[in-house]
Each structure stands twice: as C-alpha cells, then as structure tokens.
Amino acid sequence: MKITKILPNINKYVDKSTPCYYPDETAHQGLVVPEIILNYGKLRKQIREIPSVVPLLVKTINQSKKSYSQLCEQPKNSKKTISQKQLDNFSKYAKSLGIFHVGFTKVEPSMIFKGKKILYQNAIILLMEMKREKIELAPSFETGHEIFVTYYKLGLAVNKLTEYLKGLQYKAQAGPALGGDVNYPLLAQKAGLGLIGKHGLLITPAYGPSLRIAAIYTEIENLPSTNLNEHEWIADFCEQCLQCVKKCPVHAIYGKTKVFSDGSKEHIDYKKCAIPFSNNNRCTICIKECLFFTENYHKIKDNYLK
Numbered sequence: 658m659k660i661t662k663i664l665p666n667i668n669k670y671v672d673k674s675t676p677c678y679y680p681d682e683t684a685h686q687g688l689v690v691p692e693i694i695l696n697y698g699k700l701r702k703q704i705r706e707i708p709s710v711v712p713l714l715v716k717t718i719n720q721s722k723k724s725y726s727q728l729c730e731q732p733k734n735s736k737k738t739i740s741q742k743q744l745d746n747f748s749k750y751a752k753s754l755g756i757f758h759v760g761f762t763k764v765e766p767s768m769i770f771k772g773k774k775i776l777y778q779n780a781i782i783l784l785m786e787m788k789r790e791k792i793e794l795a796p797s798f799e800t801g802h803e804i805f806v807t808y809y810k811l812g813l814a815v816n817k818l819t820e821y822l823k824g825l826q827y828k829a830q831a832g833p834a835l836g837g838d839v840n841y842p843l844l845a846q847k848a849g850l851g852l853i854g855k856h857g858l859l860i861t862p863a864y865g866p867s868l869r870i871a872a873i874y875t876e877i878e879n880l881p882s883t884n885l886n887e888h889e890w891i892a893d894f895c896e897q898c899l900q901c902v903k904k905c906p907v908h909a910i911y912g913k914t915k916v917f918s919d920g921s922k923e924h925i926d927y928k929k930c931a932i933p934f935s936n937n938n939r940c941t942i943c944i945k946e947c948l949f950f951t952e953n954y955h956k957i958k959d960n961y962l963k
C-alpha cells in the first residue's frame with residue numbers, strides 16, 4: 658500500500674502557477690515515518706500499540722492536512738517586517754505550547770526534499786522535547802507512544818503559531834511535524850540550534866537529541882537569523898565517542914559517516930534501522946544512549962575543550 662497517496666502533500670494544495678521555492682539537483686528524498694512502519698513493520702509486533710498509536714497518527718495527519726489546506730488563506734495587505742515586541746510575544750506563545758527553542762534561518766534549495774516545494778524561504782524553527790522519563794525506557798511501548806504524542810503536539814503547535822502570525826498580517830506556511838517538505842535537522846543546525854550527531858539527529862544543549870522539529874516558512878524578512886553555530890565541536894567529539902554506533906542493535910549507524918560529492922551526508926543505513934524502528938516501538942536506543950542525553954551538555958563541553 659502506498660501510504661504517501663493518503664498522506665497530505667503540498668502539491669495537492671498549491672498549483673503550479675504559484676511562485677514557490679524548489680529543491681536543487683543535490684536535494685534528497687524525504688523519509689515518511691508511517692510509510693516506513695507500513696513497509697517494514699510486522700502486524701504481530703505492533704498489536705499492542707495499534708489502539709493507542711493509530712488515533713494519534715490520524716490526529717497528527719489531520720494537523721498536517723490542516724497545515725496545507727490553510728496555505729491559500731493568506732492575509733491581504735501583508736507586512737514583511739516584524740517588531741522585536743511581536744517576536745518576543747511569538748516566542749512566549751510558542752513556549753506556552755511546549756516549544757523549548759525557537760530559531761531562525763533561510764532555507765537552502767538543497768534542504769527541500771525532492772518533489773516538494775515551499776512558499777517562503779525564511780524559516781522559523783521550532784523544537785519540542787520528548788520526555789526524558791519515556792525515552793529512558795527505550796525500546797518500550799511508552800517510548801514509542803511518546804514519539805507519536807510529540808508529533809501530534811508539535812503539529813498542533815506549528816498550526817497555532819502559523820495562524821498567530823497570519824493574524825498579525827504576516828504570510829506564513831506551517832511545515833508539518835510529520836512528513837515535512839524540508840530536512841528539519843539540517844535547517845535547525847543552520848539556525849545554530851544544535852549540531853547533527855553521528856546518529857543523524859540534532860543534538861541540543863537543553864535536551865540532547867531527545868526532541869522533534871517543525872518549521873514555519875514566512876515572508877517576514879527581518880528575522881534574527883544567524884550563520885554562527887557554537888556547537889561545531891560536537892562533530893569531533895562524536896568521532897571519539899561512537900557510543901550510538903556501538904549500541905545500535907542492527908549496526909545501522911555508520912562509524913564513518915558517508916559524505917557525497919556535493920558535501921551532503923548520510924549518517925545511517927535507513928533500511929537496516931527501519932526493522933527495529935518499525936517492529937520494536939520505534940527503537941530509539943540511539944537517543945537513549947547518546948552521551949548528550951545521559952550527561953549534561955555543558956559538562957561534556959567543558960571536559961572536552963579542556
């Protein structure tokens with residue numbers, strides 16, 4: 658079954674005449690979590706989680722549908738510059754919805770997934786924590802459930818925050834929490850919110866890799882974007898650590914990250930990962946075992962840079 662046919666897709670909602678930003682020739686194919694589970698999962702392994710996960714998944718897909726179906730409803734006489742006070746209020750509202758960090762950057766064409774597009778190039782990145790006590794139990798029913806709860810809450814938050822910006826007369830597009838059109842870890846890394854670790858996940862000071870990411874694309878031109886990333890030291894740290902590489906039950910994480918001729922990277926063998934991910938409550942061992950989850954970011958940094 659091709660679940661991509663029933664998942665909401667921007668191409669169904671935005672016609673070809675609408676000006677958009679498109680991927681370039683170096684762009685990669687996006688992975689779709691429900692499709693991975695459907696293709697690699699065995700029904701008998703998922704029996705316990707189906708009654709709780711399916712309703713969450715349906716609600717999350719409905720939020721994604723909402724993100725796309727509201728794309729055409731943009732404010733007339735829109736504005737392109739935002740005041741610091743409005744931005745502060747936006748961040749406060751985001752926090753009240755469970756977002757622990759907001760970042761800003763511009764989307765590069767190479768970050769847009771093949772066959773996808775976005776309406777605006779300026780991005781607001783939203784990070785939401787996955788609860789520590791649930792991730793510590795990985796792999797478990799509780800951990801798998803937490804992942805889907807976070808997708809749902811983040812999908813809800815990204816839609817509410819997009820409507821908030823539209824209410825202030827800014828054009829905005831919600832990037833869904835599940836099945837987005839852009840590579841979110843790369844986007845968050847470009848915004849300086851953290852660094853992509855050996856396991857291919859964004860590592861942040863606040864919660865290590867225990868998080869999910871979504872984005873809002875907007876016409877606002879004066880977002881406080883940065884080109885600085887104070888977390889670059891993590892790349893060298895990972896080369897010496899390799900804990901996730903050793904702990905992955907199917908050796909899906911490359912000890913030597915693949916680097917393509919265009920500079921893009923592949924951290925894990927997705928086909929290998931898909932089996933425990935789909936059949937053992939989303940696995941998540943690489944998050945649970947990451948040094949940035951088990952220990953404090955600043956303590957690791959201080960010790961390492963000594």
Ligand code: SF4
Nearest residue numbers: 905930940941942943
């Ligand atoms: S989710 Fe599990 S199988 Fe996949 S990379 Fe992480 S540890 Fe390996």
Ligand code: SF4
Nearest residue numbers: 854895898899901947
């Ligand atoms: S476990 Fe170690 S090597 Fe893997 S991402 Fe975390 S810090 Fe990097």
